[in-house]
Amino acid sequence: MADPAMSVTPYWELAFDADGDPDGRRRDRLLAGVTERGVRDLIVFAHGWNNDRSGATRLYDRFFAPVPRLAPAARIGYAGVLWPAMRFADEPIPDFPRAVSADPPGRPVLDKDTRHALLETFPGRAILVDQIARLLEQQPPQEAELEEFGRLVRTLVEVVAPGPQALFAADTVAEGVPQSEPGMFAGSSAAACEEFARALTEFEASGSPQGFSFPNPWDGAHELLRQATYYAMKRRAGTVGERGLGRVVGQLAEAAPGVRVHLVGHSFGARLVSFALRGLPEGVRTVKSVTLLQGAFSHYAFAARLPHDARAGGVLQGQQNRVDGPLVCCHSRHDAALGTMYPLASRMAGDSRSAAQSALGRALGATWGAMGHDGVQAVPGTRAYTLAEALRARLPASGCVNVDAAAVVRRGGPPAGAHSDILHAELARLVLAAGRVR
Numbered sequence: 001m002a003d004p005a006m007s008v009t010p011y012w013e014l015a016f017d018a019d020g021d022p023d024g025r026r027r028d029r030l031l032a033g034v035t036e037r038g039v040r041d042l043i044v045f046a047h048g049w050n051n052d053r054s055g056a057t058r059l060y061d062r063f064f065a066p067v068p069r070l071a072p073a074a075r076i077g078y079a080g081v082l083w084p085a086m087r088f089a090d091e092p093i094p095d096f097p098r099a100v101s102a103d104p105p106g107r108p109v110l111d112k113d114t115r116h117a118l119l120e121t122f123p124g125r126a127i128l129v130d131q132i133a134r135l136l137e138q139q140p141p142q143e144a145e146l147e148e149f150g151r152l153v154r155t156l157v158e159v160v161a162p163g164p165q166a167l168f169a170a171d172t173v174a175e176g177v178p179q180s181e182p183g184m185f186a187g188s189s190a191a192a193c194e195e196f197a198r199a200l201t202e203f204e205a206s207g208s209p210q211g212f213s214f215p216n217p218w219d220g221a222h223e224l225l226r227q228a229t230y231y232a233m234k235r236r237a238g239t240v241g242e243r244g245l246g247r248v249v250g251q252l253a254e255a256a257p258g259v260r261v262h263l264v265g266h267s268f269g270a271r272l273v274s275f276a277l278r279g280l281p282e283g284v285r286t287v288k289s290v291t292l293l294q295g296a297f298s299h300y301a302f303a304a305r306l307p308h309d310a311r312a313g314g315v316l317q318g319q320q321n322r323v324d325g326p327l328v329c330c331h332s333r334h335d336a337a338l339g340t341m342y343p344l345a346s347r348m349a350g351d352s353r354s355a356a357q358s359a360l361g362r363a364l365g366a367t368w369g370a371m372g373h374d375g376v377q378a379v380p381g382t383r384a385y386t387l388a389e390a391l392r393a394r395l396p397a398s399g400c401v402n403v404d405a406a407a408v409v410r411r412g413g414p415p416a417g418a419h420s421d422i423l424h425a426e427l428a429r430l431v432l433a434a435g436r437v438r
Contacts, residue, residue: 005057007065008078010037013057014044015082018236019163020243027248030079031255039077041260041288041437042252043067046245047080048267048296048420049087049233056082058096059266059423066425067432074437077259083240085233085268086121088226089113093420094411110136110222118156118229128156132225139218143190149221150189157232168238168275169231171298172312182231182346184224196220196227199340203414223415227345233268234297241272246279253286260288262435266422270295270371274302274327277319289325289435293422294335294409295371296342302327302400303378308367320379320400328401328434330387330427331375332409336417338370346370372419375402387426395433403430 012030015023034042045063047056060080067076087093090111110118110133118129135149159166184192197220249261265273270292277287300306301314320327333339346368369377376382382400385393390403408426412418431437 005061006078007061008068008076010039011060011064011078011080013080013082014245014248016084016240016244018084018165018239020240020245022244022248027251030248031252034077034252034256034259037077038075039256039259040075041262041435042077042079043262043264043431043435043437044079044081044245044249044273046083046237046241046263046265046269046272047085048265048269048294049085049230053082055096056080062423063428066428070425070429071432071437074432076437081240081245081269081272083244083272084121084236086117086229088229089117091226091416092413094418094423096420109133110225121229122156122232125156128152132156136218136222136225139216146190146193146217146221147188150184150192150224153189153225153228154185157228159235164243165235165239168242169235170315171301172306172314184227184345185231189224190217193217193220193224195344196223196341199223199344200415203336203340203417223341226415227341230268230296231345234271237268237272237297238275241275242279244276244279245272246276247281249276249286250279250281250284253281253284257286259286260435260437261286262288262431262437263290264293264431265291265295266293267296267372267419269293271297271301274316274319277322278316280322284322285324287323287325289431290320290323290327291427291431291434292327292329292371293405293427294332294338294419295329296338296419297371298346299369299371299374299377301371302376305378307378321398323398325436326396326398326401326434327376328390328395328403328430329371329376330403330405330409330430331372332404332406332418332421333373334406334410334412334418334421335372336412336415337419338373339417341415342370342373343368375404376400387430391426391429391433401434405430 013026015026045060050056064078132152194217197215197217201215263273301316302320303314304317306312379400384402387405387407408424409418409421411421
């Protein structure tokens with residue numbers, strides 16, 4: 001049934017838990033409804049970090065709003081994916097009200113909304129959250145306290161056995177073995193906090209007339225918590241995509257074989273819809289396009305071989321061929337979350353390069369870069385367009401397509417930059433163009 005609060009109709013929601021198990025009633029309403037409503041094209045959108053259903057629904061409402069005007073004759077249905085992700089409430093998102101007031105300068109405390117989100121996202125770990133919050137508030141000067149902070153953070157985000165999420169953390173594999181965990185978990189927590197603090201200070205100074213200031217390692221500790229939490233969301237995204245959404249799309253192909261499915265994902269939601277391709281039953285060709293908006297996963301995920309390591313490849317290598325149409329990756333140089341923080345957080349244990357040596361992570365980005373910063377890498381035949389060119393051209397009928405969306409994805413402050421600046425009619429037009437929806 002359509003949601004009366006939405007700007008479009010018919011609209012359904014698909015909800016999954018952290019292990020990819022679906023809400024059966026919502027899934028069944030979608031499977032029955034697409035046939036009953038005569039849907040030909042179904043656009044399925046997966047959010048990235050959100051801390052409640054209302055935030056995800058507002059995103060879908062705003063993104064889908066231009067679509068009926070852009071394709072008035074098309075028989076389109078809409079589905080929003082709900083999965084247990086979170087964002088830090090102090091992180092500004094363009095076109096959405098700020099969740100909390102700004103923290104006092106120089107005090108990287110854990111605000112009450114983010115604290116509540118952590119408790120919801122990691123149930124049963126209230127004592128850990130309290131200890132983490134206390135250290136952020138007190139900011140003790142001893143290096144040993146930063147190490148203790150890192151230990152608490154690692155414990156907070158670790159996978160609880162016997163769930164499947166540990167199988168979905170990697171974006172690349174070497175000789176069949178998934179990549180190791182990031183260095184921020186395996187190395188010195190104090191050193192990681194200092195790296196994040198330097199990167200934050202340089203990023204903030206780049207837009208400030210006051211210039212560079214001495215970094216506070218506890219600012220970096222706050223960022224370490226943020227990035228570790230997002231690493232847990234990254235694991236969940238792969239789990240929900242393959243074990244959840246991929247299977248539901250396969251069931252939809254049986255229930256309504258004529259429906260054309262278009263997968264759209266933002267941030268970790270881009271990883272979710274990409275892993276859904278790996279979860280499709282054999283022979284299913286109902287996915288007609290995939291559009292990745294500022295994808296927060298490795299730009300080598302679809303590569304058969306990595307340029308810096310011929311023994312390694314992406315965990316999704318070849319999965320773009322499961323799409324009966326193009327896989328379109330939007331990227332923007334204004335996305336600081338993916339251009340600076342993601343490479344630092346994703347660097348594997350044993351890589352000793354620092355933030356200062358990497359010039360805000362750009363050198364690290366060549367190895368540990370993200371889809372949403374510079375697009376799909378090391379996949380032969382990938383085509384490249386600016387957003388304006390992509391909207392004028394007829395996009396390729398298959399394969400990977402990079403679209404530089406920096407012309408519209410450009411607003412946002414630290415630490416994420418323009419990562420969530422995706423509510424633009426041009427991007428909705430791109431989804432329709434990728435799927436040849438008319």
